[in-house]
Amino acid sequence: MTEFGGQILGIGRRMLHALRQVLERDYGNRAAASLQEAGYAAGNQLYEEFSAWLVDYAGVEDPADLDARYLDEVLTRFFSSLGWGNVSMERIGESGLAFDSGDWAEAEPAANALAPGCHVTAGLLAGFLGRLAGQDVAVMEIECRTCNDSRCRFLAGAPETLQTVYDAVSAGKNYREVLAG
Numbered sequence: 001m002t003e004f005g006g007q008i009l010g011i012g013r014r015m016l017h018a019l020r021q022v023l024e025r026d027y028g029n030r031a032a033a034s035l036q037e038a039g040y041a042a043g044n045q046l047y048e049e050f051s052a053w054l055v056d057y058a059g060v061e062d063p064a065d066l067d068a069r070y071l072d073e074v075l076t077r078f079f080s081s082l083g084w085g086n087v088s089m090e091r092i093g094e095s096g097l098a099f100d101s102g103d104w105a106e107a108e109p110a111a112n113a114l115a116p117g118c119h120v121t122a123g124l125l126a127g128f129l130g131r132l133a134g135q136d137v138a139v140m141e142i143e144c145r146t147c148n149d150s151r152c153r154f155l156a157g158a159p160e161t162l163q164t165v166y167d168a169v170s171a172g173k174n175y176r177e178v179l180a181g
Contacts, residue, residue, distance in 0.1 A: 010083065017108045020117055035119035042120070043127020050078055050128070063132055084121075095161045096179035099125060099139075099154040107145035107152050116144035118152055129156050138162035142175055155179075 023031035047063075054060045058074060066074060076086045085103040092098055101107075106118040122139045130137040140162050143153035155165060155175060168178040 013083075013105045013108075016106050016120060017111075020106075020108075020119065032119045036123035036126075039120035039123025039125075040127040041123075043124040043129075044131060046124065047128050047131035050132075053078060053081075064134065092155070092176060093179035093181070095157050096165070096175075097129075097156045098142075099129075099156060100151050102145075102151045104145065104152040109145045109148065111146045112148060113144070113146045115147065116141035116152075117146035118144055118154075121152070122154060125154055125156060140166060142169070 020031070020035060023035060027034070051063055054063055054066065054074070057077065058066070058070075060066050072088050075089070080086050084105045085101045088100050090098040090100065104118060104121065106121045108117065111117065118141050122141050126137050126139040129139065136159055137156050138159040138161075139154050139156045141152060141154050143149040143151055145152050155162065157165070157179075161179075165175050165178050169175055
């Protein structure tokens, strides 16, 4: 078992589900932004743990030096070791990156939600991937197992790019077309 630096806590999936449910019940749509903000703070801290873990796992001192060909494998090993789930990544167009998981911990498949519900993860990935990329990264969940999708799919990119995607998707357009253009 991998040792972490004492700054990471183990919590159950049910706690994440209950937290989302309670905040959505009490605060409606405003809950998502609060959960994302908390996730962002966690993502920055998680990046620090990842940096230390990467030395032991792959002998890489600086995550920026990690060969991109191995990023899927390394991120799956890291996130799954923490109980989050397995991941894969796909480049979409010149400006988008999809982060996918068929077993992501924050998703609640039995919820039958009308909108994606992995708000903590959206913030967590924005903080984590932003640190990894060395620039601001926005993240938007476009598919969610909480909505009965087969996977959770998070789009990552520059904040202005993701705002354009959000606006287009809200108008009924396909995110792939926006990112390909």
